[in-house]
Amino acid sequence: MRSGGRAVVLTLVAAGVWLFATPSLDPGTADFVATPAPAVAPVAEPPPLTLEELTARVDPTVVTLSASAGFSGVAGTGFVVAPDGIVLTNFHVVENATDISAVHMGNGLIYDATVLGYDKSRDVAVVQLITAADLPVVELAPDPLPEVGDAVTAVGNASGAGVLVPAPGAVTALDQQVRTRSSVDGSGNTLERMIRVDADVRAGDSGGPLFDAWGRVVGVNTAGLSDEARNGTEFTPPQAPEAYAVPIAEAVSVLDQVLAGQSGGTVHVGPTPYFGVSVRDVSVFENKPAIGAAVVSVTFDSPAEVLGLSAGDIIVTFDGTEIGSSSDLSEALLGRRPGEPAVVEWVDDAGVTSSGTITLAAGMPTA
Secondary structure, eight states: OEETTEEOOOOOOOOOOEEEEOOTTOSSOEEEEOOOOOOOOOOOOOOOOOHHHHHHHHGGGEEEEEEEETTEEEEEEEEEEETTTEEEEOHHHHTTOSEEEEEETTTOOEEEEEEEEEEGGGTEEEEEETTOOSOOOOEEOSSSSOOTTOEEEEEEOGGGOSSOEEEEEEEEEEEEEEEEEOTTTOOEEEEEEEEEEOSOOOTTOTTOEEEETTSEEEEEEEEEOOHHHHHOOSSSOOOOOOEEEEEHHHHHHHHHHHHTTOOBTTBEESSEEEOOEEEEEOOTTSSSOSSSEEEEEEOTTSHHHHHTOOTTOEEEEETTEEOOSHHHHHHHHHTOOTTOEEEEEEEOTTSOEEEEEEEOEEEOSOO
């Protein structure tokens, strides 16, 4: 139970009860005293783990991840939440990946992996280790959030070296908004409700668990300082460690929705549909429809190109759903699967409205 942000233990104390009785045939009185019930002792929290104890307990629940797309690759981390190889990690670790493999740090086995679902807005992905069984799983913290000042340890595949490195620290703030930048393609994402810590989280730690002092997961390590910021440059001094994690309750919310097979909101479940356009919001200064998703580019041989879309067109409906912005189109695609048809309506540069039916292709995890 939490009160005012601090842990509170409630103790029930039974007071002694005095009973008085006066027998009808005896002019005297007799006092009967009930024995007081013993006080209930508060439940004692076990002592915090040493770094060595924490490492021994949690490392067998962690995997290192390698995700590749063409000639580029990403190293990251994940942690096992179900014995059959269900793993939580960051979306940006598996974004655009065509091949994913995982090394289980408990048994040393290498697994092929597939993405079951994801939420880019919360940077969470759910991955299945193919053929995995009877794996040890992490313990989740009982409270939704840690408290500022709590000791924590980030564990991950630091620098992509393939070994787990613990990074101890403490919680320095809650409910933080942070703007992240992908080290692969430079794309940005704004994350909300993040936990800020002063642990030295590095590239490769993404998607790894943030443990409390008893080895329970409180968050998913997501963002840290760049190497330039950590080490300093010729012109700037090194910065003190600063990193951010997705609260475990947020990640579990995505996990539950994915395992239930329910795409919706910002969560996509199953294989990723591919349309083949990049879009932006319509500018109010353009002499075009005031709302819609403006096509920036169309990929060669994609469903969008086959349909006849081109840069400058404004998509206004997608399978009967009105499209008022680029995010509307992303949300309309979240619930779809490869092979499904969809009717698209758009307005071209001349103001002519056209429509046609596409068949969504299979794509990579993206939003």
